[in-house]
Amino acid sequence: MTLPRVIRRILWIVSGLALLPILLAGALWWYFHPAVQRTDGISYGQRGDRPLVLDWLRPRQPNGTGVLVLVSGSWKSGTAGTFQPWMAAPLLRRGYTVFAIYHVSQPEATVMDIVDDMHRAVRFVRHHARAYGVNPAQLGVTGGSAGGHLSLMLATRGGPGPTDAVDPVDRESSAVQAVAIFFPVTDLLNLGKSTENLGDGGPPKSYRRSFGPEAATNLAVWKTIGRDTSPIYHVGSHLPPVLIVHGDADTLTPLEQSEWFQAKALEAGRPIELVVHRGGRHGWLTMVFDVRRFADWFDRHLQPQASAG
Numbered sequence: 001m002t003l004p005r006v007i008r009r010i011l012w013i014v015s016g017l018a019l020l021p022i023l024l025a026g027a028l029w030w031y032f033h034p035a036v037q038r039t040d041g042i043s044y045g046q047r048g049d050r051p052l053v054l055d056w057l058r059p060r061q062p063n064g065t066g067v068l069v070l071v072s073g074s075w076k077s078g079t080a081g082t083f084q085p086w087m088a089a090p091l092l093r094r095g096y097t098v099f100a101i102y103h104v105s106q107p108e109a110t111v112m113d114i115v116d117d118m119h120r121a122v123r124f125v126r127h128h129a130r131a132y133g134v135n136p137a138q139l140g141v142t143g144g145s146a147g148g149h150l151s152l153m154l155a156t157r158g159g160p161g162p163t164d165a166v167d168p169v170d171r172e173s174s175a176v177q178a179v180a181i182f183f184p185v186t187d188l189l190n191l192g193k194s195t196e197n198l199g200d201g202g203p204p205k206s207y208r209r210s211f212g213p214e215a216a217t218n219l220a221v222w223k224t225i226g227r228d229t230s231p232i233y234h235v236g237s238h239l240p241p242v243l244i245v246h247g248d249a250d251t252l253t254p255l256e257q258s259e260w261f262q263a264k265a266l267e268a269g270r271p272i273e274l275v276v277h278r279g280g281r282h283g284w285l286t287m288v289f290d291v292r293r294f295a296d297w298f299d300r301h302l303q304p305q306a307s308a309g
Contacts, residue, residue: 034085034092035060041080044124045117045169047104052117053080054125055100056132057088063095065302066125066134068176070143070150075114075210076105087288090295091142094303097134099125106210111229115157118150119174123161126172138302140178142294145253145282148184148244152231152261155179155240178301180243180294183253183282186261187233188226193254232261239270243297245290247280273297 037058045052069088071077083100091098101121103114122139129136141151158175165171188204191197196204201219203226208216211229215222227233242265246258258274265272275293277284 034089036085036092038085044101045120047109047113047117050104050108052104052120053102054121055080055083055102057083057085057092057098057100058133059092059095059097061095062097062133063303064133064135065095065138065140065298066097066099066129066132067091067140067142067298067302068099068101068121068125070101070118070121070141070147072103072114072143072146072150074106075111075146075207077102088291089288090292091298094295094299096140096295096298097132099132106207110212111207111210112212112225115150115153115229118154119158120169122154122158122174122176123169123172126174127169138177140180140298140302141176142180144182144287145184148181149186149231151176151179151181152184152186152242153229153234155242156231156234156236156238159238175238176240178241178298180297181245182287182290183246183250184231184244184257184261185253186231186257188230189223190260192256193251194257195251232264235261235264235268235270237268237270239265239268239272241271241297241301243273243275243294245275245277245293247277247282247284249279250282252282271301 038055040055041053042056043051044054069083071083079102085092088098101118103109103117106114109117125132126136126139141154143151154174154176158173160173161170163171191204194204196206198205202208202222203211203215211222211225215225244258244262246255248255255276262272262274277290
C-alpha cells in the first residue's frame with residue numbers, strides 16, 4: 001500500500017471518528033423529541049377560584065393506553081404547557097398517551113387538597129378516556145419525589161367515587177392499574193434519616209405549612225393527617241404493580257422510605273420492584289434514561305403483548 005493511500009485511509013478513519021459524536025448527538029436529539037399532538041390547559045376541575053389543568057400529549061402511533069404524569073416536586077407544580085415531551089420520550093415512543101397533571105402548589109393548597117385533586121384527575125381522564133383514545137380500564141401513573149408520593153396515594157387509596165355524586169366525573173374510579181416512580185416519601189410519620197426530620201414527631205421541617213395550620217402546632221392532629229397522607233399505611237390486596245427507582249445517596253427522601261414500602265407490599269403479596277441507583281441523590285442527570293424502565297414496566301402490566309422499543 002502506497003503512502004498516499006495510507007494517509008487517505010487514516011484521514012477517513014479520523015473523519016469517521018469525528019462524525020461519530022455528531023451522529024450520536026443527532027440520534028439522541030431525535031429520540032428525545034418524539035412527534036406528538038398536544039392540547040394544553042384542559043380543565044379537569046377547580047380548586048377554589050383556581051382551575052386545575054392537564055396537558056394531553058398524543059404520540060404519532062398511540063397504543064391505546066394512557067399514563068398520567070403527576071407534575072409535582074415538593075408538592076409544587078407547573079402551569080399548562082410547561083411539561084415537555086422529552087421528559088416522557090420513552091413512553092411516547094412506545095405509544096403511550098401521556099397526560100401531564102398540574103395542581104395548585106402548597107401552601108396555597110394543602111397536601112390533602114392536592115391528593116384529592118389527583119383523584120379528580122384520574123376520574124376525569126377515565127371519564128373522557130374514549131375521547132382521548134385510551135382504555136379506561138388500564139391507566140398508569142408516574143412521577144418523582146412529591147409526584148411519586150402522590151402516585152402511591154392513588155395506588156393505595158384510589159377507588160370508586162360516590163354513586164350519587166352530582167358530577168358524573170366524580171362517580172368514576174380513581175384507581176390506577178400500574179405505577180412507576182422515582183424516590184417517593186411513603187411514611188410521613190417516620191421520616192427516619194431524612195434531613196427533613198426534626199426529631200419532634202411533626203411534619204417535615206420545610207413543609208410545616210403544607211398540611212394546614214394545625215398540623216404544625218397540634219401533634220395529635222398531625223398524627224391523623226400524617227397517617228392519612230402516608231401511602232405505607234394503606235397498602236392492601238388492591239395495590240397495583242409498583243416500580244420504584246431510588247438513589248442510595250438520597251438524604252432528602254432516604255432509600256429506606258422505598259424499602260419500607262416494598263416490605264409492606266411484599267407482606268400483602270403484591271408485585272413490587274425496587275431498583276437502587278448507586279450513588280443517586282434526590283435526582284441525577286441520567287434519570288430520563290430510567291424512564292425506559294418505566295416504559296418496560298407499563299408494557300408488562302398495562303400492555304402485556306407489547307414489545308420493547
